[in-house]
Amino acid sequence: MEDTLKIVVLVKHVPDAQFDRHLNGEGYTTDRNESILSELDEYALEAALQLAEARGGAKAGNQVIALSMGPSGAVNAIKKALQIGATEGVHLTDDALAGSDAAATSLALAAAIRHLGSDAPVDLVITGMASTDGETSLVPAQLAERLGLPQVTFASSLQVEGGRLTARRDADLSSETVEAPLPAVVSVTDQINEPRYPNFKGIIAAKRKSITTLSLADIGVQPAQVGFSGSWTSILAAEERPPRTAGTIITDEGDAGIKLVDFLAAQKLL
Amino acid sequence: MAKVLVFIDNPGDALKKSSLELLTLGRSLGETVVALNGKLHDDVAAAFAEYGVGTVLLPSAEDLDDFLVAPKAAYVAAAAEQAGAGVVLLDNSPEGKEIAARVGIRLNAGVITDVVAVDANGTAHKAVLAGSYNTSCKATTPVSVLTLKANNVTPEPAAAPTSPETVTVEVPAGSTAAAARITAREQKVASGRPDLTDARIVVAGGRGLDGDFTPVEELADALGAAVGASRAATDAGWISHDAQVGQTGKTVSPQLYISAGISGAIQQKAGMQTAKVIVAVNKDAESPVFEIADFGIVGDLFDVLPQATAEIKKRKG
Numbered sequence: 001m002e003d004t005l006k007i008v009v010l011v012k013h014v015p016d017a018q019f020d021r022h023l024n025g026e027g028y029t030t031d032r033n034e035s036i037l038s039e040l041d042e043y044a045l046e047a048a049l050q051l052a053e054a055r056g057g058a059k060a061g062n063q064v065i066a067l068s069m070g071p072s073g074a075v076n077a078i079k080k081a082l083q084i085g086a087t088e089g090v091h092l093t094d095d096a097l098a099g100s101d102a103a104a105t106s107l108a109l110a111a112a113i114r115h116l117g118s119d120a121p122v123d124l125v126i127t128g129m130a131s132t133d134g135e136t137s138l139v140p141a142q143l144a145e146r147l148g149l150p151q152v153t154f155a156s157s158l159q160v161e162g163g164r165l166t167a168r169r170d171a172d173l174s175s176e177t178v179e180a181p182l183p184a185v186v187s188v189t190d191q192i193n194e195p196r197y198p199n200f201k202g203i204i205a206a207k208r209k210s211i212t213t214l215s216l217a218d219i220g221v222q223p224a225q226v227g228f229s230g231s232w233t234s235i236l237a238a239e240e241r242p243p244r245t246a247g248t249i250i251t252d253e254g255d256a257g258i259k260l261v262d263f264l265a266a267q268k269l270l
Numbered sequence: 271m272a273k274v275l276v277f278i279d280n281p282g283d284a285l286k287k288s289s290l291e292l293l294t295l296g297r298s299l300g301e302t303v304v305a306l307n308g309k310l311h312d313d314v315a316a317a318f319a320e321y322g323v324g325t326v327l328l329p330s331a332e333d334l335d336d337f338l339v340a341p342k343a344a345y346v347a348a349a350a351e352q353a354g355a356g357v358v359l360l361d362n363s364p365e366g367k368e369i370a371a372r373v374g375i376r377l378n379a380g381v382i383t384d385v386v387a388v389d390a391n392g393t394a395h396k397a398v399l400a401g402s403y404n405t406s407c408k409a410t411t412p413v414s415v416l417t418l419k420a421n422n423v424t425p426e427p428a429a430a431p432t433s434p435e436t437v438t439v440e441v442p443a444g445s446t447a448a449a450a451r452i453t454a455r456e457q458k459v460a461s462g463r464p465d466l467t468d469a470r471i472v473v474a475g476g477r478g479l480d481g482d483f484t485p486v487e488e489l490a491d492a493l494g495a496a497v498g499a500s501r502a503a504t505d506a507g508w509i510s511h512d513a514q515v516g517q518t519g520k521t522v523s524p525q526l527y528i529s530a531g532i533s534g535a536i537q538q539k540a541g542m543q544t545a546k547v548i549v550a551v552n553k554d555a556e557s558p559v560f561e562i563a564d565f566g567i568v569g570d571l572f573d574v575l576p577q578a579t580a581e582i583k584k585r586k587g
Contacts, residue, residue: 102374103380106375138383139371141339142372142375144372145376150338151340151450170511172465174455178452179451233380233381233382235405236393237406238403239405240402241402241404244543246561248564248566249560251555251567251568252567252570252574256551256569256574257573257575257577257578257579260567260574260578263549267526269471270493270582
């Protein structure tokens with residue numbers, strides 16, 4: 001029987017990319033109305049659930065903790081994760097966190113993960129390959145650096161055995177097999193699995209699962225270390241790009257390929 | 271004069287265009303110092319001289335490539351400290367961003383990714399939310415770490431070449447202990463086409479190709495372009511997942527993006543709408559891609575693309 005695992009999955013509520021998104025918040029932060037669980041985080045959650053289930057699931061003592069940092073709306077991402085199958089939810093929220101950049105966010109998340117590991121150590125932190133809003137991909141790497149943990153990014157497969165993980169990474173020019181000791185931080189791609197949907201049983205079960213709320217004081221972080229004051233970058237100005245406008249549209253009358261080349265030649269793109 | 275550290279990873283026997291762009295931008299901000307990983311080939315050393323590099327730093331360890339980024343980040347941070355750099359520049363590849371992220375923590379430095387330009391005072395410019403906003407931002411820390419998107423700076427040799435000295439940087443002990451080790455590596459077969467994220471021209475195909483990427487590939491080769499694809503096409507297995515352009519794939523901003531048989535829903539648009547010129551070919555006149563195309567053709571791509579390919583070959587002789 002494999003050892004049980006305590007896995008933290010980072011989940012984020014992001015503005016739904018199906019709609020227009022805006023930087024209307026204070027300090028050009030993202031407007032998070034109409035937010036949803038980041039699609040790419042569903043793969044991270046599924047990877048965690050599969051590892052837990054292979055070891056007997058929650059009954060055997062495996063934990064899959066959905067951790068989200070953010071204002072009240074972040075609870076929705078946690079609730080969705082609980083419906084899909086996470087065993088518990090943790091919501092890190094504090095007014096002082098608003099405006100945190102990647103450095104401040106990773107500081108707060110690192111402290112939260114240390115806090116969650118204070119009774120029994122966390123074995124794995126799993127994230128999606130990117131957020132669909134900030135798109136900087138900095139937070140997981142900074143989290144690993146702050147926690148002093150190995151990180152495997154872009155895992156397209158993940159196995160854990162005997163306190164070590166093995167993963168496959170698909171880069172553009174090569175595929176790699178990677179090994180690291182636990183605990184570790186792993187980001188998974190959208191090729192690793194097919195995320196499950198919450199079913200009726202899961203939705204009912206989620207109502208009985210607890211969501212723990214943590215403040216900065218709970219995790220030993222000073223307000224000045226995070227938010228706008230604790231950030232190492234600042235946005236000076238943001239300007240909405242004028243939307244692209246349609247150019248010339250023609251219907252093929254048998255010579256559109258030639259006209260296409262004429263257009264490229266006129267644009268000096270040949 | 272401020273020192274600017276430029277990290278260049280395994281250039282082989284020639285610098286990539288994106289590396290020349292980093293060196294050109296770096297020179298506009300201060301005296302450039304290169305932190306190299308890998309062998310310093312003679313031609314690469316000559317390019318450094320031509321681009322006005324003051325010093326080339328090399329790591330004391332040769333096994334950095336056996337691990338994922340952590341030890342490289344430790345080396346770059348040590349190199350920045352040794353050089354007294356105020357700015358650290360890296361390429362905008364996924365690995366470049368990861369190294370930047372970790373260097374930022376090691377140096378207590380703000381990190382800005384996806385940078386397209388940097389003013390002399392250090393203000394960086396970038397597009398966010400899939401190109402729907404342009405922002406200017408700045409690190410508030412003494413050192414800033416920036417990753418530069420390809421194709422935004424024109425490479426220019428220095429007015430006066432330099433003769434850079436080579437100095438070794440001690441990679442911090444223990445930096446491989448908590449790192450993921452690469453135990454096997456399979457090279458993929460090189461396509462001979464340019465790298466999708468750096469390419470000047472991208473020809474991309476989607477659902478409308480119905481399993482056959484030949485017309486897209488032939489047009490790409492006639493133009494010397496990279497091949498891209500929509501998520502529908504990669505999910506269907508018609509082409510490698512690496513080719514996916516869009517929200518869950520790569521973001522590209524080439525001079526020219528030719529979209530064939532792609533409806534242009536928001537997931538795809540997010541990956542390509544900062545292209546300078548967009549050309550779209552689609553059977554369906556109602557496709558959203560026509561709302562953003564500079565030149566749109568309502569027609570069958572299996573007619574239009576081969577005709578264009580033949581015409582380009584004819585004109586190029």
